[in-house]
Amino acid sequence: MDSRIKPVVALHWEAFIADLAEMIQVESVRGAAADAAPFGSGPKQALALVAQMGQAYGFKTGIVNDAMAYVQWGDDDTDYLGIVGHLDVVAAGSGWHTPPFELTRHNGTLYGRGVLDNKGPIMACLYGMKLLCNMGFQPAKTIRLIFGSDEESGCADVPLYLEHEAPPQFGFTPDGKYPVVYGERGIVNYALDTTLPAAAALGPIVGEQAKDHVPDQLSTTLAGQVFKAIGKRAPTNAPELGVNALTELAKQIVAAKLGPEALQAYFAWIVTHLADQHHGQGLDLALEDADSGALIMTPYRLSKTAAGLRLGLAIRYPVSVSEATVTARLQSSLPPQTQLQVLRRLPGVMHDQTRPEIQTLSAVYGAVTGLNPTPVTTTGATYARVMPNILAFGPSFPGQKGIAHKQDEWMTEDDLAKNMQIYMQSMLALTKG
The missing domain is CATH 3.40.630.10 (Zn peptidases)
Incomplete structure (x- = not known):
């Protein structure tokens, strides 16, 4: 030196x-x-x-x-x-x-x-x-x-x-x-499009949402009630350092027991399968290897569509795991009437x-x-x-x-x-x- x-x-x-x-x-x-x-x-x-x-x-x-x-x-x-x-x-x-x-x-x-x-x-x-x-x-x-x-x-x-x-x-x-x-690690971002007419009862979902970070503030309305979730921003590759306002919003809606039953079931699925489960445990994605450790999963965007709701999911998977394996496991864990598409893929190196x-x-x-x-x-x-x-x-x-x-x-x-x-x-x- x-x-x-x-x-x-x-x-x-x-x-x-x-x-x-x-x-x-x-x-x-x-x-x-x-x-x-x-x-x-x-x-x-x-x-x-x-x-x-x-x-x-x-x-x-x-x-x-x-x-x-x-x-x-x-x-x-x-x-x-x-x-x-x-x-x-x-x-x-x-x-x-x-x-x-x-x-x-x-x-x-x-x-x-x-x-x-x-x-x-x-x-x-x-x-x-x-x-x-x-x-x-x-x-x-x-x-x-x-x-x-x-x-x-x-x-x-x-x-x-x-x-x-x-x-x-x-x-x-x-x-x-x-x-x-x-x-x-390999990276793959998915859109989960759920056909859900009951989503019409939900007001606009307001807040900054992007694939690079955990959302930290989201709000909406349902049955005349305002729901506002305050989280803590963190990068999507370190979701455990933040608090995800998307899943916090789902928790609030489930606890309120308002709105159509099908909409309640959808948000219950988010709470059960995604909330605080940063390694994909709720989606049969608890995959890891010695080189890179455990898979990381982050829900980062929720939006209304003409047919229902779209959920954005970011996944970073171990170097020894294939994208095909991740997709197949995720496909088996989706809520009813949900189609999956890949928005972004970056193979590992x-x-x-x-x-x-x-x-x-x-x-x-x-x-x-x-x-x-x-x-x-x-x-x-x-x-x-x-x-x-x-x-x-x-x-x-x-x-x-x-x-x-x-x-x-x-x-x-x-x-x-x-x-x-x-x-x-x-x-x-x-x-x-």
Whole structure:
């Protein structure tokens, strides 16, 4: 490990924070497609800004298909180490104590949408590469930082990039957790459409609902009574950290014993089979394996349809389990008159833990942090599923969970600085002659 890196990071920290603050100000939430902006003006603005910054740092830059930007140190456009992050963010939502699109510093902690997921870490990689260049290092292999603009909405940016550019020979995305992530679970989102004329008795279901988080506030009316459920937001890959307003609403309706019998039966099914059963126990989905642990199940959306009700269900299944197995088991547990369809699927991914590059990253992590470097699996979904030869590496340290996609998204300055050090040391270790 190079002992000069830590003090250099500290010396230039305020300049980095200023650049990060400028990027946080870009409201890069996916919007309507526009000319030269397939994912909306905000994500495209973020790409333009990072390309501008990279050019100012003295690196080669480009924007590919208006979908991904790159900042490159070296001349080889095909044989390169790739570091792939994203500048798009999920919507801010409500309930913030600081302005979501301003970088706020308070007692050593940074707040702002994207400070963890993923602007902070990928900008730390960029600034870290700048510092290495300024220190006089010359990598024996090209390093290309790739900045995406659609990771949060389906990764449609990656195919657009690969239409024109070669994939990395190896690399990582700073968008998961430490240590090195050698496997990511499969993800499948279902819509359960129930034909239920009795649902007409239910008023509009009001509240923010999206596939990335547990709903935290829902309300409706039934038989002249208002029902309002207050939960606690958490990512759908960590539902146990939250309180699901959808299932809480179902509990209230069941307890009130109001409305048509068929509607009561439907909400009773939700309570019995879904409420607080984060591992799919109520759906015959209690599946697990040694690599990734237990399946995770989250109901995340309930809406009225012309025929009845639609329930959105997010499932993250172990790496050794197939989507077909999950679907078959779920099919056998559905309420009456319910049809199932897949809305989204992301197959799991596995890497060989003995691969030399994985061992190199593990050694860097262990040396910088003093923590156990044994590779792990994750419940999250990253660019590792769609960009060839990429795995997740950081930024969250062991024990840190459920911070992204919530109000008051945060990361401590110490942790972000340590990330920059890890990524700088990793660049050196993976590109030495």
